[in-house]
Amino acid sequence: MKKLVNDPRHVVREMLEGLVALCPDQALLADEDVIVRAVLPEPGARKVAVLSGGGAGHEPAHAGYVGQGLLTAAISGDVFTSPSADAVLTAIRAAAGPAGAVLVVKNYTGDRLNFGLAAELAKAEGIPTEIVMVADDVALHDTVPAERRRGIAGTVLVHKIAGAAAEAGWPLARVAETARQAAGGLGTMGVALGACTVPAAGRPGFLLGDNEVELGLGIHGEQGVRRGALEAADALVDTMLEIILKDQGLGDGDRVALLVNGLGGTPPMELAIVARRALTVLRGRGIRVERAWSGNFLTAIEMPGCSLSLLEVDDDSLSLLDAPAAAPAWPGGGRIAVPKVLPGPAAVADPAAAGIADLQVRGRLFKVAAALEAAEERLTTLDSAAGDGDLGISMLRGAEALRALPDGAFSDPATALTALAGALRRAIAGSSGPFYAVALMRAARVLDSGAGAEAEAYAAAFRAGVDAITELGGAKPGDRTMLDALVPGAEAFEAAARDGRPLTEAWRAAVEAADKGFQATAGMRPRLGRAAYLGDRAIGTPDAGAAAATVWMRALL
Known part of the structure; x- marks a missing residue:
């Protein structure tokens, strides 16, 4: 294993220390692996707090989304391991006030248990707390019931919508319901070209042949739903989109936001090729892509591959996606238009073009x-x-x-x-x-x-x-x-x-x-x-x- 780490036991804390050192708007709690906004009003004056988190290894998630208009705090566990209930409870205490807190949770057993227990403990302390579960992994459509699907990269869009709703001063119940509606209209599908290496394990989680890919994987370095042959980027995009569109029931006239997410080891060049095909296919089916982003949003350490997320949107959800936000990993924008290809200058006539070949x-x-x-x-x-x-x-x-x-x-x-x-x-x-x-x-x-x-x-x-x-x-x-x-x-x-x-x-x-x-x-x-x-x-x-x-x-x- 070759990684720029010191001791695998300390990678999470040292990473968080580096992140807050680079972002003056964030602070790290002394006794827990929790990043919060550096400046918050007194508890009685606080708006609804939006918190999320999970295991480390998904950077820039989750700490990268702590900032105005997004998350109020992010809780990190060890690599690919849920944070403890105590860590989540500490984050709620640090970030929330009487207005309460919304916990955006990816649908994994450890996260459900620890965030769920922390929510109950917070309520017992007088902090109103709601949980929004994200289960956007459509690859599991034939494997488990919808409510048992995993939460993966589309969660970032739920962060944005919940954060904008809270920033607008909405009450707890409305923020939570808006986030749940977004999660319900969200579908994600991923493909991996290889595995990642967890620092504590020191070896890849699985092995792929040179001409193999894993389709329908999660975000914890695990294998996908099925193994297939390596195909051209366009063919892989077509496969992922076909599953998402069918599962979500999207078609002509529907409006969506598109997230092209790298899994950590995919260069921008390849993500742009994927985005190009995804936009072409969606527009060809009459689907209006209102917003689109491409980059590393929620990764699996250095895994090569990507995921596509589609969020069904309307004017209200678009206004929340467009609302101002200031967090290190949120790129903003997202507005797109039909690509413009301009003609080049007229070429000088080639006198040899009409000649006869020797x-x-x-x-x-x-x-x-x-x-x-x-x-x-x-x-x-x-x-x-x-x-x-x-x-x-x-x-x-x-x-x-x-x-x-x-x-x-x-x-x-x-x-x-x-x-x-x-x-x-x-x-x-x-x-x-x-x-x-x-x-x-x-x-x-x-x-x-x-x-x-x-x-x-x-x-x-x-x-x-x-x-x-x-x-x-x-x-x-x-x-x-x-x-x-x-x-x-x-x-x-x-x-x-x-x-x-x-x-x-x-x-x-x-x-x-x-x-x-x-x-x-x-x-x-x-x-x-x-x-x-x-x-x-x-x-x-x-x-x-x-x-x-x-x-x-x-x-x-």
């Missing part, structure tokens, strides 16, 4: 495309060892761009190089795109001049392209870059051309020299590019950029 030129370049496609996995592996691992996919995009060129782009070599420069510039991000684009443009200009015999003309064009890369990037031979293959190749090409060797033989000499240069990079210490950050740790693996150069050079043979 089949020999196209055939040779298509061999380059095929070679780059075949080398994708190898280039990715090499680039992952000393870079960011994107070279394989970049070269694949370059091959796709080459194949998509119009026939007229292959009318002659100079035209082909110019067209390919533009295509690669648009298709390949990072450094490879600009390097190849400038090299191809420079080489095309030399070829277009038509000077010299065939081998000498191509050698001059190749040298011009290599020099352009040198000028643009500032590297030189020995820096462990693509130039360690290209420069020896250019020198060998020029020498063979000067000796009067035919083009094919001269190019073969260039390929052999480039390959030797590529092999030599394995013993070089990188001086430029991301590999330079690794220093001597990169020695032993040849440079991926030099490898890519030898792939397309050899394909031209």
